[in-house]
Amino acid sequence: MLMKGRAHVYPRAHINTDEIIPARYLTSDDEAELATHAMEDIDAGFVKSVCAGDFVVSSQDFGCGSSREHAVWALRGAGVQAVIADSFARIFFRNAINNGYAAIELPGASEKISSGDELEVDLEKGYIRNVTTSETYAFTPFPPFVVEMLRCGGLLRKIAGAKKG
Amino acid sequence: MTITEKILAAHSGRETVRPGEIVEADIDIFMGHDVTTPPAISMLEEQGIDTVFDRERIVLVPDHFVPNKDIKSAELAKRLREFAHKHAIPHYFEVGRNGVCHAILPEKGFVLPGTTIVCPDSHTCTHGAFGAFSTGIGSTDAAAVLATGKLWFKVPESMLFVVSGTLPEGVYSKDIILSIIADIGVDGALYRAMEFSGPAISALSMEARMTVTNMAIEAGGKSGIIAADEKTDDYLRGRARKAYTPVASDEDAVYVSEHMYDVSALEPLVAVPHLPSNGRPARELAGVRIDQVVIGSCTNGRIEDLRIAADLLEGNVVAPTVRALVIPASTEVWTDAMKEGLFEIFTDAGAAVSLPTCGPCLGGHMGILAKGERCVATTNRNFVGRMGHPESEVYLASPATAAASAIAGSIADPRDYL
Ligand code: SF4
Numbered sequence: 001m002l003m004k005g006r007a008h009v010y011p012r013a014h015i016n017t018d019e020i021i022p023a024r025y026l027t028s029d030d031e032a033e034l035a036t037h038a039m040e041d042i043d044a045g046f047v048k049s050v051c052a053g054d055f056v057v058s059s060q061d062f063g064c065g066s067s068r069e070h071a072v073w074a075l076r077g078a079g080v081q082a083v084i085a086d087s088f089a090r091i092f093f094r095n096a097i098n099n100g101y102a103a104i105e106l107p108g109a110s111e112k113i114s115s116g117d118e119l120e121v122d123l124e125k126g127y128i129r130n131v132t133t134s135e136t137y138a139f140t141p142f143p144p145f146v147v148e149m150l151r152c153g154g155l156l157r158k159i160a161g162a163k164k165g
Numbered sequence: 166m167t168i169t170e171k172i173l174a175a176h177s178g179r180e181t182v183r184p185g186e187i188v189e190a191d192i193d194i195f196m197g198h199d200v201t202t203p204p205a206i207s208m209l210e211e212q213g214i215d216t217v218f219d220r221e222r223i224v225l226v227p228d229h230f231v232p233n234k235d236i237k238s239a240e241l242a243k244r245l246r247e248f249a250h251k252h253a254i255p256h257y258f259e260v261g262r263n264g265v266c267h268a269i270l271p272e273k274g275f276v277l278p279g280t281t282i283v284c285p286d287s288h289t290c291t292h293g294a295f296g297a298f299s300t301g302i303g304s305t306d307a308a309a310v311l312a313t314g315k316l317w318f319k320v321p322e323s324m325l326f327v328v329s330g331t332l333p334e335g336v337y338s339k340d341i342i343l344s345i346i347a348d349i350g351v352d353g354a355l356y357r358a359m360e361f362s363g364p365a366i367s368a369l370s371m372e373a374r375m376t377v378t379n380m381a382i383e384a385g386g387k388s389g390i391i392a393a394d395e396k397t398d399d400y401l402r403g404r405a406r407k408a409y410t411p412v413a414s415d416e417d418a419v420y421v422s423e424h425m426y427d428v429s430a431l432e433p434l435v436a437v438p439h440l441p442s443n444g445r446p447a448r449e450l451a452g453v454r455i456d457q458v459v460i461g462s463c464t465n466g467r468i469e470d471l472r473i474a475a476d477l478l479e480g481n482v483v484a485p486t487v488r489a490l491v492i493p494a495s496t497e498v499w500t501d502a503m504k505e506g507l508f509e510i511f512t513d514a515g516a517a518v519s520l521p522t523c524g525p526c527l528g529g530h531m532g533i534l535a536k537g538e539r540c541v542a543t544t545n546r547n548f549v550g551r552m553g554h555p556e557s558e559v560y561l562a563s564p565a566t567a568a569a570s571a572i573a574g575s576i577a578d579p580r581d582y583l
Contacts, residue, residue, distance in 0.1 A: 027240075067286055069305060087352070095306075
């Protein structure tokens, strides 16, 4: 499963879910509506500049704070194909995987990658190719449990599949 | 094994578990609120899953945007209520009997030592104060638990925090946890269980312990936990819904790190914007002008917190430039405060008393900040825009520091008002 897109780099650590999707918009859980406010409190221009298939790249502890899965939905709705970060906050990581959405841990990601870089990501083989700089970065491939979740399209589909036998 | 490992092992049918292993654990209690559970309900509907795992073990508490702040939040609350009715869920706490979900759950005796508790809310770590494994999850997780009563976990490594010494006057459990987070940072406990022990923890009331475990997530922790003792039993007497078996860490339990603190010289702290780890002595910030004070939330909105605030406010007045909001965390706290005469103290001092709600804590309603405004709050997060405009500021503190600041009109050390 090869993904291609452009990087939007936010090099700061601890970007929290209140910045990814502010609580004032949590009266909705509609992905398309949430998407119009993605990253609003950290970069008001994000939604205009992001194209379908792009990546968000950040530093440590991305997605810390509240448990709102709305953060994953807002990014996905805005067209972000996957998030690449030095490290993730636990619940954000869980929410991403449970949605069959890739959260890729790559130490030093925000230093290696610049905004606008073209990236190719291979989830199964565990590498990111930076087409712009011709560099390749390896990341630890996901454990089998997680790969299965990504393949099923998330936790609930997996459960519903099991229930139906 | 640690207390956390033992609970997870017992709930996944295993003799032992090791950190890093992925287990599927039985969930004793699922709790849901009006923001993150309605999406889970929609997911269940989409997948055609029409039954819940056990209606007796589901607790639903609208708290974030209730009483409904607008039409959209009314729709959210309605989806939660209709789900409760459809499945005849007995433990649904409607407005008038509700409160912040993390205040309701222990108060109503659902939180028991040795059990597993999940809720799609990051501050679910609060319930670890009772020696339970309790952690925040997402909405998809919530749907999975509602359907199956089980959830996958990576067994966390545990960090041990041994807190000794005696808290000086004017210094509280909020200051302990702010100092620990300042020490280890907002990701100092990422993915890990934070186990708290030591004489200074044992000396805390259950309410004060909940303030400590509540903020484990602010250090990135998966959970916070304190082994049950006599105080836990005393609190649970007459409340516990079931018999329980407390669990404690073994003598030879393995911790990824151990941290020793002595609180004897601790000062009242204030976490300045925009991270909970920015704790600084209140004294150093004296004179920073404020516009609002909020005393409430799942961190510090319990009766003991209100008593502390009332003690300082009694015979004083809130500075004319400040709006002071007191928000009891639950209906029980509200009623107790009323009966004890605390409302009179608050209103005489010029503070407003609100209904139990999360309200302004997450920038929901009932006390939103305008651009450039500053608030001292007893809540747990001071992120950008947390309480309103992205250019407003939240300073985190204990109820005593918040009350002292309300009187001063600027950040103040509560010891000057004792
Ligand atoms: S009081 Fe604040 S932190 Fe606690 S559950 Fe409500 S919104 Fe979250």
